[in-house]
Amino acid sequence: MRDKFLVAYRSIRERRARSILTVLGIAVGIAAIVALMSVGYGMEEAITGELTGMADMISVVPGRITGATYVELGSFTDRDVKDVQRIAGIKDITAMTYDAAEVEYRNERSPIFILGGDTKELGSFYVDPVGIKEGRWLRENDFKGCVIGDRVANDFFDEVIHVNDKLIINGEKFIVVGVFEKASTMYAADVDPHLFFTLRASQEVLQTDEVKYIMVRVYDIDEAEGIAEEIEEAINDNHGLDDFAMAMTMGSMIEQIGDVFNIIRGVLVGIAAIALVVASIGIMNTMLMSVMERTHEIGVMKAIGAKSSDVLSLFLLESSMVSLVGGVVGCVVGVIVAKVISFGAGAALGIEMTAVVKPEVLLGGMAVAMVVGVLSGFYPARKASRMSPVEAVRYE
Amino acid sequence: MIHTENLTKVYRMGDAEVHALRDVNLEIKDGEFIAIKGPSGSGKSTLLNMIGCLDTPTSGSVFIDNTDTATLNENELAEIRREKIGFIFQQFNLVHTLNAVENVALPMFFAGVRRDTRLKRAEELLVNVGLGDRVHHKPSELSGGQQQRVAIARALSNDPEVVIGDEPTGNVDTETGNAIMDILEGLNKEGRTIIVVTHDPEIAAHAGRTKRMRDGMVLD
Numbered sequence: 001m002r003d004k005f006l007v008a009y010r011s012i013r014e015r016r017a018r019s020i021l022t023v024l025g026i027a028v029g030i031a032a033i034v035a036l037m038s039v040g041y042g043m044e045e046a047i048t049g050e051l052t053g054m055a056d057m058i059s060v061v062p063g064r065i066t067g068a069t070y071v072e073l074g075s076f077t078d079r080d081v082k083d084v085q086r087i088a089g090i091k092d093i094t095a096m097t098y099d100a101a102e103v104e105y106r107n108e109r110s111p112i113f114i115l116g117g118d119t120k121e122l123g124s125f126y127v128d129p130v131g132i133k134e135g136r137w138l139r140e141n142d143f144k145g146c147v148i149g150d151r152v153a154n155d156f157f158d159e160v161i162h163v164n165d166k167l168i169i170n171g172e173k174f175i176v177v178g179v180f181e182k183a184s185t186m187y188a189a190d191v192d193p194h195l196f197f198t199l200r201a202s203q204e205v206l207q208t209d210e211v212k213y214i215m216v217r218v219y220d221i222d223e224a225e226g227i228a229e230e231i232e233e234a235i236n237d238n239h240g241l242d243d244f245a246m247a248m249t250m251g252s253m254i255e256q257i258g259d260v261f262n263i264i265r266g267v268l269v270g271i272a273a274i275a276l277v278v279a280s281i282g283i284m285n286t287m288l289m290s291v292m293e294r295t296h297e298i299g300v301m302k303a304i305g306a307k308s309s310d311v312l313s314l315f316l317l318e319s320s321m322v323s324l325v326g327g328v329v330g331c332v333v334g335v336i337v338a339k340v341i342s343f344g345a346g347a348a349l350g351i352e353m354t355a356v357v358k359p360e361v362l363l364g365g366m367a368v369a370m371v372v373g374v375l376s377g378f379y380p381a382r383k384a385s386r387m388s389p390v391e392a393v394r395y396e
Numbered sequence: 397m398i399h400t401e402n403l404t405k406v407y408r409m410g411d412a413e414v415h416a417l418r419d420v421n422l423e424i425k426d427g428e429f430i431a432i433k434g435p436s437g438s439g440k441s442t443l444l445n446m447i448g449c450l451d452t453p454t455s456g457s458v459f460i461d462n463t464d465t466a467t468l469n470e471n472e473l474a475e476i477r478r479e480k481i482g483f484i485f486q487q488f489n490l491v492h493t494l495n496a497v498e499n500v501a502l503p504m505f506f507a508g509v510r511r512d513t514r515l516k517r518a519e520e521l522l523v524n525v526g527l528g529d530r531v532h533h534k535p536s537e538l539s540g541g542q543q544q545r546v547a548i549a550r551a552l553s554n555d556p557e558v559v560i561g562d563e564p565t566g567n568v569d570t571e572t573g574n575a576i577m578d579i580l581e582g583l584n585k586e587g588r589t590i591i592v593v594t595h596d597p598e599i600a601a602h603a604g605r606t607k608r609m610r611d612g613m614v615l616d
């Protein structure tokens with residue numbers, strides 16, 4: 001048996017160029033499958049990971065979304081906030097003011113949205129998932145301090161804003177006490193373009209005591225839909241309107257995104273299936289060619305006394321060695337390609353995305369390489385080994 | 397002893413039939429050196445292929461040591477080719493990925509001889525045909541005459557009783573051809589049966605007996 005390995009190995013090595021091509025043919029196909037599947041799984045994990053961290057949230061706004069535009073119908077009152085607080089199943093609640101103001105920084109002006117709320121609760125909504133890059137989060141007594149999002153710091157003004165820089169809003173000076181990290185996709189719209197104040201400071205700056213946004217966290221995600229309805233009812237009652245408040249659970253958003261994701265996943269599976277077929281045909285072709293062009297050699301071996309089974313086992317051994325190497329190379333390349341693609345796509349989309357390499361994908365890739373490789377080597381080898389020696393020797 | 401009984405081979409090419417061999421009855425005694433001559437297309441190669449068990453007849457039979465080869469299965473025929481017969485082709489037909497000594501050792505590989513034993517014997521056989529200094533050369537690094545000597549060494553690898561050569565000197569110059577015939581003559585002196593096809597009368601002169609063929613028949 002060891003002898004057979006030696007002979008098969010010799011034959012592979014002597015036909016270096018052909019063997020490398022065959023290995024590559026197999027590896028490319030397997031790499032395509034492995035890379036596609038790993039990127040796909042990575043995407044799935046990245047998105048569901050982002051979503052499940054926020055699944056217990058309900059956002060309440062005074063208005064409604066028609067089509068793609070949000071129509072504001074007014075603002076909430078302190079009574080609304082107190083009524084919502086009384087609903088069972090709510091873990092915490094944050095009332096926020098929310099409005100645009102003109103902000104001046106080093107003689108440059110820009111309109112920016114200002115968000116104010118209870119510092120502890122606002123902090124638990126945003127600081128934990130996003131993180132502070134510079135400085136610190138707001139304290140209850142920060143009447144002249146503010147924290148800014150990444151885009152406010154870097155994009156909105158010609159000069160980058162750092163901690164301890166001064167901003168002027170409606171003639172009053174404020175000091176930047178902290179700068180957020182760049183937020184991932186799910187939080188980007190909430191954090192990056194905003195200025196954060198304590199509730200009191202924001203109400204002063206915006207010269208209002210209105211509440212424009214209520215965020216609620218529930219204990220039990222399964223109750224979120226019911227609680228959302230209760231919230232809408234309670235606030236609508238206060239204002240005597242039918243459709244004044246809109247409470248959206250993250251769950252319903254996840255469902256919407258989930259549908260989209262199922263489509264993406266279907267497309268990925270489709271691409272993988274195509275890659276599989278293309279890979280199989282490629283492997284068959286290279287294997288078929290490399291065995292067929294050796295029909296003469298098979299004839300010579302038979303003429304000097306090899307049994308059909310000797311020839312067949314030699315060629316099967318050779319195909320399985322080539323397929324094995326092709327499969328391994330394919331898996332390695334596939335994993336590398338998947339990591340590079342995921343990294344690039346993640347960076348482009350601003351989310352953390354890493355390829356998820358599942359063992360069953362690698363095993364599947366190896367199985368495809370071995371099964372397709374060996375079978376497509378087997379067929380021409382058997383055909384050639386069944387020819388009479390004269391016929392096979394004559395074959396050129 | 398080898399003999400044929402009404403050995404017939406018909407090739408069908410579409411509607412046309414080519415009678416490559418017609419009822420050939422030939423007897424070759426053990427230890428004989430026989431040369432077969434005849435014009436191109438007269439069936440010489442076809443006859444040798446049948447005797448060497450490389451092909452199967454349309455009708456009739458080849459008997460080797462009184463065994464009717466028509467009754468043997470694939471593996472038994474392979475065993476005869478491996479153990480009893482050494483075949484030398486006009487085109488040498490070496491395995492070009494293997495070097496000289498590995499080519500010579502290949503029939504022993506299929507016979508299940510241990511690696512070190514078969515490489516040692518293969519090297520001795522190469523020394524015997526005058527290629528002791530070309531043991532690790534690839535066929536592509538050898539001249540035609542040298543390749544044919546490797547092929548002869550390979551034919552001897554399992555120590556066969558019968559050596560068959562189909563124009564073994566056809567692709568080499570006269571001098572090398574004579575050297576090859578000397579080797580075959582030496583093998584005959586050792587007691588082996590030698591059957592060769594040749595066009596060259598000078599080479600046929602080495603043989604103890606010469607047979608002529610025409611139109612698929614062996615003439616008296």
Ligand SMILES: Nc1ncnc2c1ncn2[C@@H]1O[C@H](COP(=O)(O)OP(=O)(O)OP(=O)(O)O)[C@@H](O)[C@H]1O
Nearest residue numbers: 407409414415416435436437438439440441442443
């Ligand atoms: N595989 C084949 N298919 C069809 N016809 C064949 C085949 N092999 C041989 N023949 C025919 O059989 C006849 C005998 O051929 P063979 O090769 O035995 O002749 P030969 O005496 O060896 O000739 P040469 O001296 O040219 O080698 C020829 O007419 C040839 O065309």
Ligand SMILES: [Mg+2]
Nearest residue numbers: 440441442562
């Ligand atoms: Mg011929």
